[in-house]
Amino acid sequence: MYKALYRKYRSKTFDELYGQEAVVASLKNQVKNNEISHAYIFQGTRGTGKTSAAKILSRAVNCLHPLDGNPCNECENCKRILNESVLDVVEMDAASNNGVDDIRDLKDKVIYPPQALKYKVYIIDEVHMLSKGAFNALLKILEEPPRHLIFILATTEIEKIPATILSRSQKFNFKRISVEDIENNLKRITELEGKSCDDEVFTLIAKTADGAMRDALSVLDQLLTKNKDHIKLEDAMEVLGISSSDLLFSLSSAMIKRDINSSLNVIDEIYREGVDFNTLSSQILSHFRDILLVKTLSDPKKIVYTTYLKEFQNLAGSLELEDILDIIEVLKELALEIKYADNKRVVFEMNAIKICNRSSKKDLEGRIKLLEDRINNLGSSNLSNSLNNQINNSDNKIEDSYNNFDDNYYNPGDFYKAEVSPTEKNFTSANEENPIENIKEASSPTIEKKGQSAIIENDEKINISKEDNAIKDISLDKIKSDWDKIISELVSRGNKGFAGFVCHAKAEGLHDNILELVFEEKDSLFYDYCVMPEHKTILPELINNIYGTNIDVRMKLQKPGIDKLEEIFGKNNIEDI
Template structure:
């Protein structure tokens, strides 16, 4: 029966684990010094060796003939653990056994000593899938397990684990495996299985594995099944659904030159050839990433892990694009990738991305525009046509003329306002009391008088209405939406003009206060309004019955 490559070539010792020397060295030293903990937490992205390291550690702590901390894989204990005839190493999937009852059952089983090995080892994979109750049930056992027991917890989402669990484990973070390590391991495996593969094909597989050795071996498995003989770069492109470099460079050239028709035809060819659209967007992001590195790095060959000829093409294309455009393009592509994942029409998203990228071309950043301007000034290449110069002069003259005219009008208006105030007759206080009702009855006549003297002020005043009058102070209120009118009429020249008009009309020195009507709806305003109404009613009663027959009693 055929066995998948990632299972067939699973590492059997710590030395075979790729790219995790910071972890394997620590674990080997603990075994050599007999300094073994009771709980370990292995965290990291998929395919980085967490479960493999847990299985190696489970054999190494029980091996009767360990070598430099590595299991021998040949003694009875190691052989029994590998072929699963010894039941002292138990693997559990927390996604399937995540309830409180499952953990309680586990707690009962861990009390029993190992049957043949020195330690009983529980490997709990995807431990973040345990429920909150299950974590609480596991907590006490994890904190004080029997001497013969070791827990190894593995997870890809360590942030979901409670702090109470994290604090009771020795934590080891597995990092992504480097591209060079993956390529080296793929070469070794190809040699062992007798497969001839081009270096470009293995590099393509390594780049698309995203630092996961298991993903790289799964992709290699697909490529082996595709065609007998040599595994070529083109074969890998076809299998993985990736667009080739020529296609990518041509598409970016079309975008740079604003050739929308050509760019959309490239997109159509990609789709007609069955390429995966989401994968193509990822390839575009990777292409622009390489352009960014080529644009900003003095030595991009050390960062871009590709052939020298391809890196030179990136460098050449990057010179023709602004850094501002490259950065904005990456941002647009990232947004498009997120939209395409959930869209039922990813082709439209891709075409929309191409259109947006074309619209971005030619937009320089502020720094780049300043640099260009400085270079033009230094070289003396700034020329302005006579026609444009005349237009600018005429525009400037018009603006200055308009400003002077506005200033003259403003000054004239101010002079007229002053004259109008002076034209109001002098106020002679006749000594008679005036009621608020009289002011309300006469208010239309007051507005007419203001209009005859100054229309602009009357336009502001008519939007307000008298609220109450007390102690020679008339309060005028403005409703919601007329705050501008209130602010304008409060200016000294307007307020003084209104006070003179009102005082002259009623032969009384009257001051004016402007408020927003809604602000007077508080208790004080209501009380003052009520008092004014009482005074008006009392005056009417006295006028009707006579002052000698009426007596006003204050509360």
């Protein structure tokens, strides 16, 4: 009967275990010094050598002639254990023997001394699968174990094992095996089997194994069964069901260049090769991870295992770091979404288009700076003329809002007509004919006119005293009716850029001294500008000065579905998104 490679070439001594140097050193010292514990827990991911180490330890503690802590594998005891012809070494699977009755039966058997060996060794694989009652029964054995008994518990999920069991056992962590160690073992076994492979084959298998030697040997086993003396990279990709590196580079290059047409064509070519989209999403995510590492590390060879390092460097050089992170963020969400999608191809193509249509941070900052510069230039000579000159197809909405500044502008003193002196009232009426001049004079600290200095230069008169003139009943309707005046006041105070952006918001609520301003989804650019840290206090300070009360401002971006959630759960229970 054919024997699988991972069984045929299973490690027979501690020295043959790959990638577990710390564990090997500790176990060998215990055997040499005869300091054997009654219970061990071997924990780690699949295929890292836990069961192999347990079998080696079972022979080492019973070996008649141990060699530097290793079993000799030549004495009678070692041979009987290797041949599985002795009843004193028992290997059981907790996944299928996880009931309390199974452990009670085990408890009745372990009290008897070994028949032929020095120690009775029980290897329990996947021990985390035991039921609560079974763990309690096992705990009683571990509390008062016979001198001849050794338990070796193997698990991939140590967090599921009760603390009472953990505290009575020695824990050994089996880490993932490095790509180099897996490659070396694969080459050794291939030579022993009388076959050969491309070097890229070993690297590809080692990377896809994710640190599991058993997984790597299973793939090699499948390749070596082909009637070929030499295995090529194409054979390995066919067995693994993955796309070629050339196609991955073509896809990633198209995404980086924002070329939707090329991206979709490459996806179609990969689809026709029969590659599963779950596998492809994982591959492309790992691909961009390698680009990220090449971009950020001075010596990426240490953790980027590839023969295409130059190609990765070329791609990394054409991208900003923030751009790579944005792409990886989309691919990370894709890897989660595609698992449960009915039509995986549509989901993958949709996210590929999303990556091609991405907006980088640099682009966003440039657009904001351009709009801000245009707005700041509006009042340089004549506000109305500047607005007409600045209108174009791309900025119609912003420019129209500034036309409103011209048409609806009022003198800032209008807010305080009820509180200012008769002299100031007369001055306000006299100046209503030329609002544009008021903006210019408000922004110039050297110009003084009768009454205007009382509004602009005297902070005590602008900031109405809360004790004497506070507006007691501030309502949402009041703020809505004053909204155009508030925007104009921002302009008069020199915040033209901010005024041009925040004017697109709508006052939607006022509760708990919080004014809610909502931007529509299409105005996300204006929202991003207004919530920048340097702009957050502009509007609250103005509103508090106007109304003489403590009102905070919260800005939100309207998104589909949020209104429905607020209707169901209440606005106070929905976090800003």
